[in-house]
Amino acid sequence: MKIFLFIAGAISFIATIRGAFISGLLNNTTIFLAGITFAIWGYGYFFDILKKKKWLTAIIFALTFIIFGFSIFLSMYGRRNTVTFNEDVAIVLGAGLVDGEVGGLLAYRLDTAVLYHRQNPNAMIIVSGGLGHRETTTEAYAMFNYLVMRGVPAERIRLESIAYSTYSNMRYSRAIINEYFNHEPSVVVITSGFHIFRSVRFARQVGIEATSYSARTPFSSVPFMYVREVASVVKMWIIGR
DSSP states (O other), rough: OOHHHHHHHHHHHHHHHHHHHHHHHHHHHHHHHHHHHHHHHHHHTTHHHHTTTTTHHHHHHHHHHHHHHHHHHHHHHHOOOOOOOOOOOEEEEEOOTTTTTTOOOHHHHHHHHHHHHHTTTTSSSEOOOOOOOOSSSSSHHHHHHHHTTTOGGGEEEEOOOOOHHHHHHHHHHHHHHHHHSOOOOOEEEEEEGGGGHHHHHHHHHOOOEEEEEEEOOGGGGGHHHHHHHHHHHHHHHOOOO
8 A cells, every 4th residue: 555655645636846937846736746746655654554544545546546537538538539620710738848849749639630731731730938937949930831841831820829738728728810811710729638638628718619639658658647537526526717
């Protein structure tokens, strides 16, 4: 049991550190994950004493089951692509850069956007992502360069370079859509599979009924990104953002 708690705490700790580099130490999700980490490790350290409290053990097991179960739900939801390849607009959501360049997670999203463009070359592509924590280049600019280098015409791409969260991705992308369309266009959201659930709901909050087209997640990032995403969904349910 102690080994299990140590491993669970280690996954949560790594997710916390990754989140801190992406979003900053004072981000609500990072703080939430740090709390989970210390709770798991604290329970593990005092396990021999606390295991006598059956109700506390039951709560720990219930929370672990919920996190694991909801991670599976997010994975299954993200695999359910609803894209039609006839949309007017494709919104590609940013992720943290690595030394100012597109990293593995974001590369998968952009490669999916390239595949989408090849099947629907007339769609406007909005690359959305501002200046992240510790970054010197906006995510949108790095995404633009990546797409152009892979054959997507620059004139098909619009840069949204202000967003700092998934909700603001949608809010500011909505403003670009309003600028270029005098009717309600059809929209597809392109992002990682674990991120689809929250992204589609934030799109709906700003008046976009979007389809979805999910990108793969690097295998090494799966446990950490899903733990972090569960925390982000909880935050969304609590504060609405």
